[in-house]
Amino acid sequence: MSITGKSLVAGAWLSNNENGSFQAYCPSTGQDLEQQFSNASEQEIDQAAVQAQAAFTSYSQLPAEQRADFLDAIGEEILNLGDALLNITEQETALPMMRLQGERMRTVNQLKMFSTVLREQGDNEILDQADPQRAPLPKPETRLRYLPLGPVAVFGASNFPYAFSTAGGDTASALAAGCPVVVKGHPAHPGTSELVAQAISTAIKKCNLHAGVFSLVQSAKPQASVQLVQHPAIQAVGFTGSINVGQILQKAVYQRRQNIPFYGELGAVNPQVVLNSMATEQAPTISKGLVDSLVLGNGQFCTNPGLWLIPEGCEEFLSSAAATMKDSSSTALLTRGISANYAKLCDEFANTTGVELIASNTVDADHYSQAKLFSTSSDNFINTPHLHEEVFGPAALIVSYRDETDLLRVLNSLEGQLTASIHGSDSDLQKAGDLSRQLAHKVGRLIFNQMPTGVEVCYSMNHGGPFPSSTDVRSTSVGAEAFKRFVRPICYQNMPSHLLA
């Protein structure tokens, strides 16, 4: 279980002398780790995609039961990595050990959920019987089924080293759907990616599958990502990351002759609407809940509550939020880039007319990032576009609204969001029909009296939302429905029964 610094290309661990190498950043020390990782060559990336295509015929025809066994085997092999995996990830991310154990279990459970879905799914075709007597023309027999799309490129996310990375949600759902996967590992946690790829490679051998079913290419160079999404063999892309990088990849996909699904989960500020009675009668509880959700995982969840909407004049809410914030703790963010961007955006907020910094916490080291709470008026928010941007990290902006009309005006000015919460007493919610119907069209998940962080892995989850929270509002990256992003319908007409298996 040693780390080689190489890419896994259809069963072979490869490196090259053409493209240089990179090291992972260790957030807790603020220094780079020693291990060098070879930037994958053009030829290695090409081979990963070509071999995924070569594996597609046999893998797409594998019975559902055997695909389920494969997913279970991946989960087992990840657990078999034991503490070695947790330790390298802790070095690469500075995320607390308990969070990493929880995320590892979530990742294994995601794989299990898809294997369960595969074992449960019976014959879910839609069949129309033939009617040879129908006039003026006989009716043919038609049946609707689903086919996997082909090889899928998956991009690891910096903020979820397990659950949205090498064997994360998109990998699990693509493999469940019958698609081979090429993962581009996130350069923030290459050691973690390599160990998980070793686990998948072992599972492939145990299940006796074509080695091209899974490859991991490691690179810190942007052109590696562009090459991968433009490869003719790749038929869909799953990405979780920033709006900036997401749009670069989207444009690269647009340059293809053939349009392919690009599932980018980008940014969101996840508005938290606090209604009147709740904001006044339960000020300490709700403000503490919001601060706790904000600083969870150092504010690095995509469902982090970055925008709070509270009624004007709720002084107790503000003072109690500020007190909780001052007592909170934060450490180092995941990468140098994330830290620098967080500092820059916080400075922009602080220097914006009409924006007040109402609280921040104290941190133990220079390279740690302080959590921050800002506040402003609804008019100032609506008229200042950069206040709508996500600040990735533990910062939130509190916007005060005058009345329901003003609140709707603020919500109407927002772009699409992964989630929104409405926090209200029973009496507040009795009057919240229009509000909730309007807010629904802005979000992928609408929550009542619960915090947005924590995305349940279940049959009815939707993780996605209108642009720019995701680039394709029609699908989810979490939950049992997620495999649908990697299949497509086909109609078989008058198919002989012996070919139907």
Add this chain to the structure above:
Amino acid sequence: MSITGKSLVAGAWLSNNENGSFQAYCPSTGQDLEQQFSNASEQEIDQAAVQAQAAFTSYSQLPAEQRADFLDAIGEEILNLGDALLNITEQETALPMMRLQGERMRTVNQLKMFSTVLREQGDNEILDQADPQRAPLPKPETRLRYLPLGPVAVFGASNFPYAFSTAGGDTASALAAGCPVVVKGHPAHPGTSELVAQAISTAIKKCNLHAGVFSLVQSAKPQASVQLVQHPAIQAVGFTGSINVGQILQKAVYQRRQNIPFYGELGAVNPQVVLNSMATEQAPTISKGLVDSLVLGNGQFCTNPGLWLIPEGCEEFLSSAAATMKDSSSTALLTRGISANYAKLCDEFANTTGVELIASNTVDADHYSQAKLFSTSSDNFINTPHLHEEVFGPAALIVSYRDETDLLRVLNSLEGQLTASIHGSDSDLQKAGDLSRQLAHKVGRLIFNQMPTGVEVCYSMNHGGPFPSSTDVRSTSVGAEAFKRFVRPICYQNMPSHLLA
């Protein structure tokens, strides 16, 4: 029921003096018809989209039962147009009266199918119950539902003046999904579009809906189409037409900040694979079936069989196909552009080394287009890219293959297709497992021993396919599943029961 030459913008018939006007071509005479149609102004197109957005709130919240009533009312009002509709369409398309009657009934039945789906669909949400006792964290209650996307732009198709135009499949499915529609009428049949829009307008009044639920903009100018798909209010686009125009619109969509679904159904040659016993033992039957399917509707169906693959040395098949073709009849194609393009591509085929014109028919007027059968070898086909292009009209290319390996090589060289048929005797099909599994990945519908023309409107139809037959392989433009292209998932978490209605 007179024709005004105006656009219908949210209930008002508008024209302008800015953008000039256009006339429809009358294929049977080869002359333009007299009626002038005003090219919609920028402001008219903007208003159509803005009013569709204004109608969205009320229309998207309309109970399914009332949306079903509206679809039924549109069908009734189309039938109420009576012969006036059929007569203007005959002038504008030269399609035979019986075909037009059939297509009108198909269009009314499509509307009825969606109203039936709306009335049948019960509570199809997916629900996960809460589990407050779960450790380490309580499980929230989540429920998955679907929301309409918003205003949809639909482009009328030249070759289906009813079924894929103003009140055609995309309009019916978008309205069923809860989305207002702005139709850009095809300039080949503007009188038809206007009459159908009158019928929809009457239905809107009868059902007491917001007038912005439907608009028809008429224009022969390309920038009108680009403006419409780039309008911020538009959330999805349905298009049926050429690869050329489809790619222009796709690029216009790509320029938006927000990516939206672009459902373009573009070209296909719909390969017809004739297996050995079938090609020899049933040569007259199968060759007649293919020629009849080819010349149906003057070869202007998107599922037209434009590429036939037959075993080498099947002389009887070739001679009997040629004889049937010589006896067939064709008239004028739909537009001057289609006629000119057909003539140009037929000339290119005829002048390609290794391609032989083996039969054509005779026509009664200079501006009519002859049907044509060409033949070539598998090697020549594979090595000559322009022979893979669709020739829109009654022309087919017969490619001879040596054996199954050669056949798979030819099929492998093809781009995506709407349909393919495999024609084989029982003994042929016993050996066709690999062939059918491989061909499935190239097509949206795989057919056995039936012709590709005739797309059944039913629950299990899929009309679409891998690029370039469609721009989005994940959805169908025909059948009960078609409304799914205009909805998206949303998860409601911990939703109070009184807000669930």
